[in-house]
Amino acid sequence: MMTPMGTGGATTTEIPAVRATGLSKRFRRKGQVIRALEDIDLEIEAGEFVSLIGPSGCGKSTLLRIVGGLLDPDGGTIAVGGAEPIHARRAKLFGFVPQVPALMPWRTVRKNVAVLTEVNKGGAGHQPLDPDATLELLDKVGLTDFLDAYPHELSGGMQQRVSLVRTFVLDAPVMLMDEPFSALDEITRAEMAYLLLDLWGTTGNTVVFVTHSIPEAVLLSDRVVSLRARPGRIAATEQIELPRPRTPGVEDTDEFHAHVASIRAALREGWER
Numbered sequence: 687m688m689t690p691m692g693t694g695g696a697t698t699t700e701i702p703a704v705r706a707t708g709l710s711k712r713f714r715r716k717g718q719v720i721r722a723l724e725d726i727d728l729e730i731e732a733g734e735f736v737s738l739i740g741p742s743g744c745g746k747s748t749l750l751r752i753v754g755g756l757l758d759p760d761g762g763t764i765a766v767g768g769a770e771p772i773h774a775r776r777a778k779l780f781g782f783v784p785q786v787p788a789l790m791p792w793r794t795v796r797k798n799v800a801v802l803t804e805v806n807k808g809g810a811g812h813q814p815l816d817p818d819a820t821l822e823l824l825d826k827v828g829l830t831d832f833l834d835a836y837p838h839e840l841s842g843g844m845q846q847r848v849s850l851v852r853t854f855v856l857d858a859p860v861m862l863m864d865e866p867f868s869a870l871d872e873i874t875r876a877e878m879a880y881l882l883l884d885l886w887g888t889t890g891n892t893v894v895f896v897t898h899s900i901p902e903a904v905l906l907s908d909r910v911v912s913l914r915a916r917p918g919r920i921a922a923t924e925q926i927e928l929p930r931p932r933t934p935g936v937e938d939t940d941e942f943h944a945h946v947a948s949i950r951a952a953l954r955e956g957w958e959r
């Protein structure tokens with residue numbers, strides 16, 4: 687955590703940040719039953735960076751929404767910081783980074799970043815960063831010259847940087863990111879991954895990151911969880927032993943390529959079933 691205050695002790699190292707056991711979720715649509723998730727066992731430690739990867743429709747967003755208390759499972763148990771996700775949500779333990787940066791077009795960068803802080807200020811539960819720390823984060827991602835710019839004046843990558851900073855300003859112990867870089871071009875995307883690592887590096891916050899890029903998952907994560915579709919199940923879990931902080935050179939190492947190959951093989955097994 688960036689600030690030792692207001693964390694409520696909800697994410698000590700003894701308590702897993704996220705624990706799911708036997709989780710299942712079905713949707714009904716036009717008389718059909720969709721087995722979105724089945725028998726998901728997943729434990730994520732406080733401070734861990736875990737990626738969920740898998741083909742479209744394998745249940746990644748559904749799992750993220752269950753963790754975040756936005757959706758109830760049909761079976762199994764889910765706890766965040768030892769409590770039901772809905773309680774964790776009320777205690778402001780979650781930060782969400784959506785796929786498309788949902789910035790307010792009528793607010794400047796500065797005001798867009800402040801908006802969640804204003805909503806949360808003074809309430810019970812976890813507290814956001816102060817204005818100085820906020821400016822520091824905006825500087826870190828290269829937005830100092832754009833504090834008074836409006837979203838339409840920014841590139842897609844810059845908008846997503848604002849969205850990232852907005853979430854890090856909340857300093858929420860558990861950050862849920864659903865394919866935040868998937869709308870960006872490959873070069874901007876690579877840059878964003880390192881920015882994210884830079885922002886996250888000093889926090890100790892837990893990140894659950896959804897992606898469909900294997901190299902991106904390897905670069906960012908402590909652990910990569912591969913899912914297969916219909917029903918959405920965990921196919922494999924890969925521990926990423928690459929040293930931190932991760933620098934661009936790591937992407938050219940044999941260890942990096944070995945992780946990518948191993949995850950690709952696990953996902954391929956999923957299609958052959």
Ligand code: ADP
Nearest residue numbers: 713715720722741742743744745746747748749
């Ligand atoms: P992913 O994020 O991995 O692409 P999702 O979690 O969005 O997958 O969806 C998993 C499956 O559940 C898909 O088959 C999808 O169509 C279905 N699904 C997701 N949300 C709903 C919903 N609200 N109603 C009906 N079906 C849904």
Ligand code: MG
Nearest residue numbers: 746747748864
């Ligand atoms: Mg999704």
